[in-house]
Amino acid sequence: MNRRDEQRAATLAEIKAAARRLLISGGVAAIGLRAVAREVNLTAPALYRYFPSHEALLTELVADLYDELTTALVELGCEGEGDLGAQLYLLANGLRDWALAHPAEFALLFGTTVPSPDADDHNDTPGHQAAMRFGALFKELVAAIWHEKPFPYPADDQLGTVLTAQLTDEAAHFHGMPPGAIYLGLTYWTRLYGLICMEVFGQLHWVLPDAAAYFEAQLYEIGLAMGLDCPQPE
């Protein structure tokens, strides 16, 4: 590690921090190349020593945000041993709070079309790995809940052969849960995602002025369905 490498690493971190700051204060549109450069006392072309393009900067920022969100949720305590019901609440509420506090970042992570991993496009980018780590958080929790006290789940013939086959392929990520149980876990994840998306994107304003109570009720319902003893909403 030369002194030049240190300097480089420090500058790179400064750039990312500046980009993140601009994202928070003014949304994605505020992350201009010259704006970031100005923030770290550099000229725009200098940033090309650190990122091949403006889009690459944003991509790396996405990866960083995924990691930051993941560690923030882990530090909240929604991982490891202990009361799994409480962990679910911490995870769900933590994600919701983060999304509401950082709507711009949330839209960047979860409200942007991500290229499908169909083709030869390699998915081993830092962004994809960071997204996987984040997704594993929920998968692990669901698996832990199920293995501690299995909740009732639909039989294979209720889901149809196609879906059952797809879910069976995912069993490894859910510690060998049966397809029906994975289906329910995915259902709950989809519901939480939909709730937070609707609230952040303002789609709930059409019906409810404040989504907090609604979210609480939904979360209680989900916890109940997974066999957890959760505090009933007032």
Place this chain on the structure above:
Amino acid sequence: MNRRDEQRAATLAEIKAAARRLLISGGVAAIGLRAVAREVNLTAPALYRYFPSHEALLTELVADLYDELTTALVELGCEGEGDLGAQLYLLANGLRDWALAHPAEFALLFGTTVPSPDADDHNDTPGHQAAMRFGALFKELVAAIWHEKPFPYPADDQLGTVLTAQLTDEAAHFHGMPPGAIYLGLTYWTRLYGLICMEVFGQLHWVLPDAAAYFEAQLYEIGLAMGLDCPQPE
């Protein structure tokens, strides 16, 4: 209606059509002022006779897309008399198909943070009204389903006082349904929204390669919960 006004209306329609074309082919970023102008054989400043700003053009485009989506769904047959279960399937599948066929438009309509209607900001813009008309589609259908054959719904004390009060305020839009039934209707709407969002934004790729079967199973589940007799997935 002068001949000049006719010309103006025609040009305005051409501009909107061009913007829509560019949105489809290249996403929101493709709707440049000069690009639109080039498409209708005009110069960029000329567009300022029709829109006060570039953002206003996008806003009007959003309103148009809402109306277009609404009429497309209505024409699909998910309104009026008839089998309500079939109408639910038409509405849900129609919305999903539209979203998958026009991901850019979908992201513009449902994946963008809309300003909350808290303050003095007037909500009588064409965009808001168009969004309300779209939302009414689902509200009306849920109300029709419930009034034809009421499905079981949670009691008020299960939802909590805050949520019950908020839902009661919405009863007018649901033709006098009780809060618990409105809660369930909103839940199903949130689930459909979450499903489509996850699929369009590529968030389901992390778990399922193809979301069609999953969506079908979810829709069947929702129809069942609303007391409709729906075809079970294979």
Place this chain on the structure above:
DNA sequence: AAGATTGAGTGAACAGCGTTCACTGTTAAC
């Protein structure tokens, strides 16, 4: 019908954008 007025459309210009290139110094390597 003639004159005054409105309005659509143009071309030039401005500031800012992402990006490239030739060019400095400074730092690391042989």
Place this chain on the structure above:
DNA sequence: GTTAACAGTGAACGCTGTTCACTCAATCTT
């Protein structure tokens, strides 16, 4: 100690949304 690699700069290119002075035709007024 010389050489090569590298961070950083300033100028430039083509692009963007936006403004302004200007032209020309269509409408309204008298």
